[in-house]
Amino acid sequence: MKPEERITRRDKIRNFSIIAHIDHGKSTLADRILEKTSALSQREMKDQMLDAMDLERERGITIKLNAVQLTYKANDGEEYIFHLIDTPGHVDFAYEVSRSLAACEGALLIVDAAQGIEAQTLANVYLALDNDLEILPVINKIDLPSAEPDRVKQEVEDVIGLPMDDCLLASAKNGIGIEEILESVVKNVPAPAGDPEAPLKAMIFDSLFDPYRGVIVYIRVMEGTVKPGEKVKMMATEKEFEVQEVGVFTPKPVAQKELTVGDVGFMIASIKNVADSRVGDTVTHANKPTSEALPGYRKLNPMVFCGLYPVDTNDYNDLREALEKLELNDAALQFEAETSQALGFGFRCGFLGLLHMEIIQERIEREFNIDLITTAPSVIYEVKKTDGEIVRIDNPSDMPDAQSIEYVQEPYVKAEVMVPNDYVGPVMELCQKKRGDYIDMKYFDENRVNIIYELPLSEIVYDFFDTLKSTTKGYASFDYELIDYKESRLVKMDILLNGERIDALSVVVHRDTAYERGKVIVEKLKKLIPRQQFEVPVQASIGQKIISRSTIKAMRKNVLAKCYGGDISRKRKLLEKQKEGKKRMKNVGNVEVPQEAFMSVLSMDESK
Numbered sequence: 001m002k003p004e005e006r007i008t009r010r011d012k013i014r015n016f017s018i019i020a021h022i023d024h025g026k027s028t029l030a031d032r033i034l035e036k037t038s039a040l041s042q043r044e045m046k047d048q049m050l051d052a053m054d055l056e057r058e059r060g061i062t063i064k065l066n067a068v069q070l071t072y073k074a075n076d077g078e079e080y081i082f083h084l085i086d087t088p089g090h091v092d093f094a095y096e097v098s099r100s101l102a103a104c105e106g107a108l109l110i111v112d113a114a115q116g117i118e119a120q121t122l123a124n125v126y127l128a129l130d131n132d133l134e135i136l137p138v139i140n141k142i143d144l145p146s147a148e149p150d151r152v153k154q155e156v157e158d159v160i161g162l163p164m165d166d167c168l169l170a171s172a173k174n175g176i177g178i179e180e181i182l183e184s185v186v187k188n189v190p191a192p193a194g195d196p197e198a199p200l201k202a203m204i205f206d207s208l209f210d211p212y213r214g215v216i217v218y219i220r221v222m223e224g225t226v227k228p229g230e231k232v233k234m235m236a237t238e239k240e241f242e243v244q245e246v247g248v249f250t251p252k253p254v255a256q257k258e259l260t261v262g263d264v265g266f267m268i269a270s271i272k273n274v275a276d277s278r279v280g281d282t283v284t285h286a287n288k289p290t291s292e293a294l295p296g297y298r299k300l301n302p303m304v305f306c307g308l309y310p311v312d313t314n315d316y317n318d319l320r321e322a323l324e325k326l327e328l329n330d331a332a333l334q335f336e337a338e339t340s341q342a343l344g345f346g347f348r349c350g351f352l353g354l355l356h357m358e359i360i361q362e363r364i365e366r367e368f369n370i371d372l373i374t375t376a377p378s379v380i381y382e383v384k385k386t387d388g389e390i391v392r393i394d395n396p397s398d399m400p401d402a403q404s405i406e407y408v409q410e411p412y413v414k415a416e417v418m419v420p421n422d423y424v425g426p427v428m429e430l431c432q433k434k435r436g437d438y439i440d441m442k443y444f445d446e447n448r449v450n451i452i453y454e455l456p457l458s459e460i461v462y463d464f465f466d467t468l469k470s471t472t473k474g475y476a477s478f479d480y481e482l483i484d485y486k487e488s489r490l491v492k493m494d495i496l497l498n499g500e501r502i503d504a505l506s507v508v509v510h511r512d513t514a515y516e517r518g519k520v521i522v523e524k525l526k527k528l529i530p531r532q533q534f535e536v537p538v539q540a541s542i543g544q545k546i547i548s549r550s551t552i553k554a555m556r557k558n559v560l561a562k563c564y565g566g567d568i569s570r571k572r573k574l575l576e577k578q579k580e581g582k583k584r585m586k587n588v589g590n591v592e593v594p595q596e597a598f599m600s601v602l603s604m605d606e607s608k
């Protein structure tokens with residue numbers, strides 16, 4: 001392309017995302033936009049929906065980002081190039097969301113006409129504002145009988161401060177207001193700036209490993225132009241690669257001669273590992289590099305750790321292979337071999353958050369067919385020892401003895417909970433119970449409140465959101481961001497079965513609640529661990545001191561005794577049933593411990 005052509009093209013580009021609270025209609029609107037702008041039939045579209053992975057569709061959330069190029073003939077008679085960039089809708093992936101927003105000039109902010117602003121609406125607005133995006137508010141679901149567009153309009157104006165005079169009203173489901181949205185994108189989202197002849201600056205906002213082509217890097221070109229055959233350099237990792245192909249998704253991948261300023265598309269360059277194409281990094285030319293990388297790059301650090309062990313020890317190598325395969329596609333996943341006295345050989349794995357952890361576990365079990373025992377998730381603790389050494393601990397059983405600790409610090413988050421007024425009491429009680437520090441409370445209108453707390457991450461990684469949902473009958477929405485490390489009076493609590501310390505059951509607890517926690521955990525384990533042939537004492541200890549104990553009584557009868565020795569098929573059935581029940585059991589010392597026991601140490605809810 002000639003330089004002038006690149007500029008003409010640039011001025012016709014509109015790059016935007018759709019941001020919304022979960023279930024406010026993001027995917028439905030994206031589908032409607034695809035219908036109005038692409039040549040794809042609905043059927044083709046179903047096959048190539050923005051959310052590609054099965055798991056993603058099942059869980060109804062977007063995990064991998066994607067970008068599609070669409071052409072739209074506007075009412076002014078001109079043809080525009082749209083790049084619609086999809087963002088993952090979960091707090092675990094907030095950094096990826098922020099980088100995909102950085103690839104845009106504008107965002108459609110979808111707000112449900114019946115529900116109004118929710119926690120993720122606000123979180124997403126902050127991310128969009130951080131990236132200086134033009135925000136176009138859209139009130140969706142106006143077809144609902146319970147829709148209150150005027151009230152929601154007022155709310156958006158009051159709470160977010162966006163002028164709502166030209167606010168768009170839509171029903172993504174019924175296809176109402178879609179053209180108005182597209183016209184507004186043309187009119188209000190600025191065309192990209194930047195010089196197509198300047199040294200190359202392209203931002204990586206996602207990447208995907210393809211077994212045939214290597215890593216497919218999703219980029220947004222901010223300055224300059226990139227073509228196949230050129231040598232490029234990743235500025236953070238300083239790795240160099242030769243570009244083999246560039247192209248756009250329509251959503252099918254279509255090769256192009258070049259990607260130039262304002263373009264959003266893919267680059268293939270014989271990259272073997274997604275870790276070499278980090279989200280947020282800048283791609284430049286190796287021989288004519290830009291002097292300054294794009295702002296905002298961060299190396300992703302896992303926040304939550306747990307041990308993954310194969311139920312069947314013979315699966316250890318398969319588990320390693322599964323993790324290696326998943327790592328190819330997931331720069332945020334970390335793992336290293338770990339040995340537990342109780343569970344044998346396994347891996348300590350690091351994740352961005354609990355959802356990320358659950359997704360990986362589920363994929364290992366489903367796609368690789370390996371039954372796992374998972375230990376309770378833990379955060380990273382920073383421990384200053386009395387000898388001056390500072391250690392970072394991601395496995396509670398590695399926590400040094402209380403005498404050798406000067407202080408322990410743990411990660412804290414700022415959490416925002418949005419609820420109807422009636423639930424303020426229960427929510428504050430819950431936050432208090434989770435060692436939260438009250439920060440602020442803001443009333444949106446006479447019926448909705450935003451409650452802000454600082455909470456230890458360790459208290460919310462496990463069942464906080466579930467408990468919040470059940471205490472508020474599903475009315476609460478919740479979002480959080482990591483703020484800092486703070487000192488806490490934490491100690492390690494060990495669990496002993498049959499007098500033997502079980503390293504995989506150790507937990508870090510607050511000193512003030514240690515006794516209470518010990519009691520709950522011991523009682524829960526007593527319920528969860530099936531009776532054995534012999535009596536099993538269950539104890540909780542801090543250091544050498546036993547703080548709680550209970551006993552699992554010995555089994556009275558053999559299961560088969562019930563069968564009166566007669567019916568052999570019944571006997572077999574019973575044995576098989578027993579075998580199935582055993583699948584998630586692990587022999588720890590000589591006690592059989594079920595999977596639930598390993599997770600139970602985190603919850604304070606006695607019924608779980």
Ligand SMILES: Nc1nc2c(ncn2[C@@H]2O[C@H](COP(=O)(O)OP(=O)(O)OP(=O)(O)O)[C@@H](O)[C@H]2O)c(=O)[nH]1
Pocket residue numbers: 020021022023024025026027028029060061062089140141142143144170171172173174
């Ligand atoms: N009545 C009505 N329902 C809608 C409308 N738009 C979306 N929905 C429904 O709302 C639900 C959630 O819509 P999605 O498009 O999946 O929402 P989302 O924001 O993409 O949700 P996540 O992908 O889970 O973040 C679905 O059952 C849709 O059919 C609308 O305009 N009117």
